[in-house]
Amino acid sequence: xxxxxxxxxxxxxxxxxxxxxxxxxxxxxxxxxxxxxxxxxxxxxxxxxxxxxxxxxxxxxxxxxxxxxxxxxxxxxxxxxxxxxxxxxxxxxxxxxxxxxxxxxxxxxxxxxxxxxxxxxxxxxxxxxxxxxxxxxxxxxxxxxxxxxxxxxxxxxxxxxxxxxxxxxxxxxxxxxxxxxxxxxxxxxxxxxxxxxxxxxxxxxxxxxxxxxxxxxxxxxxxxxxxxxxxxxxxxxxxxxxxxxxxxxxxxxxxxxxxxxxxxxxxxxxxxxxxxxxxxxxxxxxxxxxxxxxxxxxxxxxxxxxxxxxxxxxxxxxxxxxxxxxxxxxxxxxxxxxxxxxxxxxxxxxxxxxxxxxxxxxxxxxxxxxxxxxxxxxxxxxxxxxxxxxxxxxxxxxxxxxxxxxxxxxxxxxxxxxxxxxxxxxxxxxxxxxxxxxxxxxxxxxxxxxxxxxxxxxxxxxxxxxxxxxxxxxxxxxx
Numbered sequence: 001x002x003x004x005x006x007x008x009x010x011x012x013x014x015x016x017x018x019x020x021x022x023x024x025x026x027x028x029x030x031x032x033x034x035x036x037x038x039x040x041x042x043x044x045x046x047x048x049x050x051x052x053x054x055x056x057x058x059x060x061x062x063x064x065x066x067x068x069x070x071x072x073x074x075x076x077x078x079x080x081x082x083x084x085x086x087x088x089x090x091x092x093x094x095x096x097x098x099x100x101x102x103x104x105x106x107x108x109x110x111x112x113x114x115x116x117x118x119x120x121x122x123x124x125x126x127x128x129x130x131x132x133x134x135x136x137x138x139x140x141x142x143x144x145x146x147x148x149x150x151x152x153x154x155x156x157x158x159x160x161x162x163x164x165x166x167x168x169x170x171x172x173x174x175x176x177x178x179x180x181x182x183x184x185x186x187x188x189x190x191x192x193x194x195x196x197x198x199x200x201x202x203x204x205x206x207x208x209x210x211x212x213x214x215x216x217x218x219x220x221x222x223x224x225x226x227x228x229x230x231x232x233x234x235x236x237x238x239x240x241x242x243x244x245x246x247x248x249x250x251x252x253x254x255x256x257x258x259x260x261x262x263x264x265x266x267x268x269x270x271x272x273x274x275x276x277x278x279x280x281x282x283x284x285x286x287x288x289x290x291x292x293x294x295x296x297x298x299x300x301x302x303x304x305x306x307x308x309x310x311x312x313x314x315x316x317x318x319x320x321x322x323x324x325x326x327x328x329x330x331x332x333x334x335x336x337x338x339x340x341x342x343x344x345x346x347x348x349x350x351x352x353x354x355x356x357x358x359x360x361x362x363x364x365x366x367x368x369x370x371x372x373x374x375x376x377x378x379x380x381x382x383x384x385x386x387x388x389x390x391x392x393x394x395x396x397x398x399x400x401x402x403x404x405x406x407x408x409x410x411x412x413x414x415x416x417x418x419x420x421x422x423x424x425x426x427x428x429x430x431x432x433x434x435x436x437x438x439x440x441x442x443x444x445x446x447x448x449x450x451x452x453x454x455x456x457x458x459x460x461x462x463x464x465x466x467x468x469x470x471x472x473x474x475x476x477x478x479x
Contacts, residue, residue: 108312110432124350173304177275220252246281251401317352394467
């Protein structure tokens with residue numbers, strides 16, 4: 001139990017000289033940024049906007065909550081518990097504030113899993129193959145396979161033709177998909193657009209694969225003309241292709257049908273493996289009218305999505321589905337588990353499948369369809385408001401990621417947790433992002449922007465190269 005600190009007792013916080021909470025945990029405190037301790041340059045001229053330095057802030061060790069061992073004769077457990085409770089309470093308040101200003105990263109924060117609190121007392125581990133009962137009995141495979149069946153139906157793959165598992169994150173799904181492709185075609189070359197998620201290029205480094213970065217259109221989707229030219233330079237080797245179902249920065253959807261057509265018409269029929277990275281939009285696109293289908297009825301090898309993004313799981317996780325015939329080249333038996341190993345990680349979070357199962361049961365296909373439509377409506381609202389204010393903005397047709405000019409003030413960027421790249425930033429409109437929240441962001445942005453550009457006396461930057469001339473509102477392209 002949490003005890004109270006008596007008047008005659010030594011205050012534990014004073015006794016241990018605990019550092020005050022850092023600004024990140026106590027937004028009421030105003031801390032001037034300190035000079036950078038170290039920089040990790042990413043090249044480019046200062047002010048060019050094309051690349052910026054990643055700067056380490058304050059030393060993390062001065063910010064962290066140190067673990068203090070109790071004294072041998074320490075009997076002030078009540079004080080220690082009270083101190084820990086106060087830290088957690090302040091941290092919770094900071095999370096509430098940070099959630100109010102969460103716009104740049106694709107996490108659905110609209111969820112309520114109170115009913116699952118009763119399961120937090122168990123160590124649930126889904127180690128091994130989800131489809132094989134291992135010796136470890138405290139697992140949630142019955143939930144995991146139920147979730148996998150749901151996604152297999154969504155992507156039109158029969159139960160006896162698929163294999164998959166609940167991953168620990170979206171990156172793991174990409175690592176697994178690329179690994180399966182490499183095992184199917186050991187001498188294959190990995191092709192990925194330049195705007196693919198960084199985990200795709202991490203996979204290439206980890207697996208020592210030759211990787212070709214393919215150019216993109218201004219929308220962010222893969223340029224199949226350059227893709228064709230790249231393929232023709234490597235005719236003798238199979239192709240392992242990453243297709244983006246929503247790029248990280250611009251939310252662009254690669255044209256899967258055109259990618260397949262390019263492969264088959266240029267001598268790669270039956271010599272390619274396609275992994276579809278659908279981290280965010282892979283679950284949204286099936287519910288968008290006129291959107292092309294991601295389906296295993298097409299010659300794709302695997303699809304992965306994140307569970308903590310559109311689904312709204314409160315812990316990082318993901319779903320990876322591949323064809324059953326492919327997984328045998330990757331798996332090996334593990335006797336002490338009485339199972340086989342075909343995943344990237346060993347132990348896997350057994351709670352995540354239960355959270356996913358709970359959400360899928362509550363919402364179902366119709367629930368997700370309503371949320372997708374809401375997100376798209378609100379994304380168009382934000383785009384229109386920005387455009388009316390004379391701010392350069394782009395929104396891809398199949399996306400809820402609104403791309404606009406990067407705010408000049410990095411403190412504003414941090415406040416709203418915007419994801420930035422070069423001269424552009426974006427807001428990812430998720431189910432929890434309401435019109436009121438967007439209005440609050442817009443009003444604050446316009447107020448700051450009038451100062452940044454001196455009420456129109458200074459021209460905003462040209463970002464036509466990033467979002468297209470038709471979307472740029474600089475002095476040169478403003479119509």
